[in-house]
Amino acid sequence: MSMTLEKAEAAVKAAKEKAVELGTLMNIAIVDAGANLTAFVHMDGAWLGSIDISQKKAKTARYFDMPTGEIGKLSQPGGSLYNIEHSNGGLITFPGGIPINGADGTVIGAIGVSGSTVENDHAVAQAGVDAIS
Amino acid sequence: MSMTLEKAEAAVKAAKEKAVELGTLMNIAIVDAGANLTAFVHMDGAWLGSIDISQKKAKTARYFDMPTGEIGKLSQPGGSLYNIEHSNGGLITFPGGIPINGADGTVIGAIGVSGSTVENDHAVAQAGVDAIS
Amino acid sequence: MSMTLEKAEAAVKAAKEKAVELGTLMNIAIVDAGANLTAFVHMDGAWLGSIDISQKKAKTARYFDMPTGEIGKLSQPGGSLYNIEHSNGGLITFPGGIPINGADGTVIGAIGVSGSTVENDHAVAQAGVDAIS
Amino acid sequence: MSMTLEKAEAAVKAAKEKAVELGTLMNIAIVDAGANLTAFVHMDGAWLGSIDISQKKAKTARYFDMPTGEIGKLSQPGGSLYNIEHSNGGLITFPGGIPINGADGTVIGAIGVSGSTVENDHAVAQAGVDAIS
Structure with missing residues (x-):
């Protein structure tokens, strides 16, 4: 199981x-899988x-295998991961990035995804995930 | 006349x-048009x-409105644009990037395009151009 | 007294x-010592x-000779080192980076160390330090 | 078949x-495999x-699935890949980087590897490859 262009294009189409x-x-x-x-x-x-x-959200989600918004909760002032965004050439930690799992998990x-409210960005990303998971 | 996702996807498909x-x-x-x-x-x-x-070739071709290989002829040691590749966050000046014109020129x-010999890269890029020009 | 690969590998093993x-x-x-x-x-x-x-944590700890989490306390909004993370190509200031002292201090x-909660990251880093201090 | 820390450490030891x-x-x-x-x-x-x-050589070898020195032959002035080194955040195209294949090829x-003549760098890299191929 790995990412293929066919899967990627199916996710893009659904999104x-x-x-x-x-x-x-x-x-x-x-x-x-290699980001x-x-x-x-x-x-x-x-x-x-x-x-x-959008590209930084996709990378961030794969870098830590979790939705970007989850990281953003921890990177706020006073949070345990404050300013983690300075790593890896720049991360984006608000919603819109979601990991994609293969059949074996x-x-x-x-x-x-980026272009609207973070709620819409996340919803569109989820539609992409659902199309190929 | 401007680039649209529909045109871009037609060019990608042909390529x-x-x-x-x-x-x-x-x-x-x-x-x-904005690179x-x-x-x-x-x-x-x-x-x-x-x-x-591939992305740097596309940007380079639009930055100077000519095929990347043409720039590469001028960026050689002793050439008039020697080491122009240091600009714009990195240019690629060997063949594989081609401007796309609208109906009005x-x-x-x-x-x-990148992935094979520069001759193949250029041929694949040209097929993309031909599909939407 | 200086860092050697032998010491570094002993610290990595313990960590x-x-x-x-x-x-x-x-x-x-x-x-x-040169970061x-x-x-x-x-x-x-x-x-x-x-x-x-993990690499940015190690560099940050050596850049300022203190645990990364100590810097993070000062880099918060309103703090004396607010957004110091923008320097040096990107710092990481939450826990997981610790200086290593030689026999003479x-x-x-x-x-x-990076890969889990900041508490775990710090504990694993400390184990590495303890192995060679 | 994928890279593991065990394999990587065996290659490092042999090198x-x-x-x-x-x-x-x-x-x-x-x-x-993701560089x-x-x-x-x-x-x-x-x-x-x-x-x-050394890190850029390893990445370059994986980016193009060939020894770095092969790319360097093509990236010379007048060569088909002149100044390819400006891509990917900086490539190194002289010898010392070699792809590693799994059991299925x-x-x-x-x-x-970097630290001596390119001949020595390549020989040391090859020793690492041979240990796990």
């Missing part, structure tokens, strides 16, 4: 459909700044 | 088909180091 | 044993994002 | 023994600048 359903314009990135980029799309008119954020990659 | 025809495994990146990433795919088993190179973006 | 005892998967880095990397190990299945964090390097 | 046999002081790095660092050692007195070079990672 785009969810983005349309929510009336949002998203950037969607998929990374493999290397497998697929990316920028929906027409989506925020340019979110091109990088191992992490095979992650999806990162 | 992938050409890659398969040539028996190669490619990384394919499309950028828009921002619009779409990217990593074919299964393609070189990991070419993820970055203005540049709307570029494609960058 | 790994503590990590196993705690049921954790850790990244462990040792730097010398240069002497030894590093990534335990199988440990977080990929912690490869960089001078600092000869530091250890950085 | 160190070869370095001693050759009377050299080396930095030795192992990366996994992430698995193990690293700096022999006492080895060049500090080679800490980074797939690439599971790479070793990078």
